[in-house]
Amino acid sequence: MATTTTSIEGYKLGKVLIEGKTKQVYNLPEHPGLCLLLSKDRITAGDGVKSHDLAGKAEISNTTNGQVFRLLNEAGIRTAYVKHCGPKAFIARKCQMIPIEWVTRRLATGSFLKRNVGVPEGYRFSPPKQETFFKDDANHDPQWSDEQIISAKFELNGLLIGQDEVDIMRRMTLLVFEILERAWQTKNCALIDMKVEYGIDDDGNIVLADIIDSDSWRLWPAGDKRLMVDKQVYRNLTSVTSTDLDTVKRNFIWVSEQLAEIVPRKDHLVVILMGSASDVSHSEKIASSCRSLGLNVELRVSSAHKCPEETLRIVREYESCMSNLIFIAVAGRSNGLGPVLSGSTNYPVINCPPVKSDNMQVDVWSSLNLPSGLGCTTVMYPEGAALHAASILGLNNFMIWSKLRVKQLNNFVTLKKADKELRGVRNV
Numbered sequence: 054m055a056t057t058t059t060s061i062e063g064y065k066l067g068k069v070l071i072e073g074k075t076k077q078v079y080n081l082p083e084h085p086g087l088c089l090l091l092s093k094d095r096i097t098a099g100d101g102v103k104s105h106d107l108a109g110k111a112e113i114s115n116t117t118n119g120q121v122f123r124l125l126n127e128a129g130i131r132t133a134y135v136k137h138c139g140p141k142a143f144i145a146r147k148c149q150m151i152p153i154e155w156v157t158r159r160l161a162t163g164s165f166l167k168r169n170v171g172v173p174e175g176y177r178f179s180p181p182k183q184e185t186f187f188k189d190d191a192n193h194d195p196q197w198s199d200e201q202i203i204s205a206k207f208e209l210n211g212l213l214i215g216q217d218e219v220d221i222m223r224r225m226t227l228l229v230f231e232i233l234e235r236a237w238q239t240k241n242c243a244l245i246d247m248k249v250e251y252g253i254d255d256d257g258n259i260v261l262a263d264i265i266d267s268d269s270w271r272l273w274p275a276g277d278k279r280l281m282v283d284k285q286v287y288r289n290l291t292s293v294t295s296t297d298l299d300t301v302k303r304n305f306i307w308v309s310e311q312l313a314e315i316v317p318r319k320d321h322l323v324v325i326l327m328g329s330a331s332d333v334s335h336s337e338k339i340a341s342s343c344r345s346l347g348l349n350v351e352l353r354v355s356s357a358h359k360c361p362e363e364t365l366r367i368v369r370e371y372e373s374c375m376s377n378l379i380f381i382a383v384a385g386r387s388n389g390l391g392p393v394l395s396g397s398t399n400y401p402v403i404n405c406p407p408v409k410s411d412n413m414q415v416d417v418w419s420s421l422n423l424p425s426g427l428g429c430t431t432v433m434y435p436e437g438a439a440l441h442a443a444s445i446l447g448l449n450n451f452m453i454w455s456k457l458r459v460k461q462l463n464n465f466v467t468l469k470k471a472d473k474e475l476r477g478v479r480n481v
Contacts, residue, residue, distance in 0.1 A: 064081055087147060088146075090143055094107055114305070151214060159246065209252070242311065324367075358390075368397055382404050
């Protein structure tokens with residue numbers, strides 16, 4: 054006799070809000086604003102025409118999804134994902150789903166080739182190609198244009214989906230793809246394409262939602278299609294045996310195991326070296342901005358004028374133990390600190406002098422008018438110094454790069470929302 058699940062990991066389950074081919078979404082009556090997504094041991098393709106039970110898939114899918122959203126949440130992407138909840142489920146913020154799939158492609162393959170005859174397989178899109186599809190199984194998820202999405206006038210949690218919202222989702226979709234593409238590059242795997250969906254939360258915000266697992270992308274180890282480890286292996290089967298399903302399952306497990314090993318590196322350091330303890334307030338502003346971008350920071354005090362030997366000793370101390378190292382020099386009046394550091398180390402040096410309005414033109418000159426052979430840069434504001442340090446370290450660290458890109462996305466979204474609120478002809 055079948056038993057009905059009433060709770061998972063202490064969360065009392067309410068009614069089923071949505072049931073799809075591979076998941077159920079439950080209301081959580083004791084936790085307003087949250088819901089629980091429970092994966093099924095089921096694999097499907099072709100709008101559900103092909104489907105099989107696959108023991109263990111729910112746990113693999115849930116683990117993979119959690120690992121993906123761990124990376125995206127750490128980067129700062131606004132998502133509905135809250136936390137893991139047992140082997141087969143996770144907790145998410147409630148949102149009303151926009152019935153559009155956003156597909157991003159780095160290489161031309163699959164259905165794109167059928168719809169774009171003459172494009173060779175493997176054609177590289179730079180920037181990635183983006184496509185949108187209306188979720189409608191009966192009509193095989195037809196491709197939609199921006200104009201069709203806008204004309205549909207989807208209104209969810211009080212937000213009407215118009216051009217601004219489409220623009221935001223387009224930018225966010227590209228960034229999600231590029232973050233995961235860079236993450237997979239650390240495992241020598243090429244992310245070929247992927248699909249995502251969005252919802253509108255109770256506050257009217259666009260959030261990345263649903264599930265991202267091996268059903269969501271094409272993934273080719275070493276960039277070799279013959280080594281694919283995604284659901285395309287299942288799609289390609291003309292007949293499906295238990296051995297075939299075991300192969301698909303092993304691939305999914307491999308993907309989950311690889312994701313678990315993608316941990317952003319912390320092998321870097323930004324040393325903020327100030328010429329006087331009176332510069333602490335300015336230096337702390339730099340440090341705060343650095344930490345918001347995921348940078349490791351240490352503050353030190355030493356004057357290149359008053360104790361040059363000690364200053365150089367500090368430099369050598371860090372050079373001996375760090376390979377990804379940046380110095381930010383904070384010194385007012387006659388800035389000898391930055392130029393001395395620049396002339397004594399091969400690591401990047403950024404000047405960020407704590408100038409004041411009454412002496413800015415005089416004090417900043419010593420940071421700008423450098424002797425020949427020195428290459429330190431000068432940034433006037435604490436946040437700018439942190440951003441410059443992050444842009445250097447982000448060249449070899451996908452998470453720092455991702456946080457910078459998310460900051461740019463947030464700037465775009467903020468401006469879009471402000472413009473939407475203010476634009477329009479106003480009568481005096």
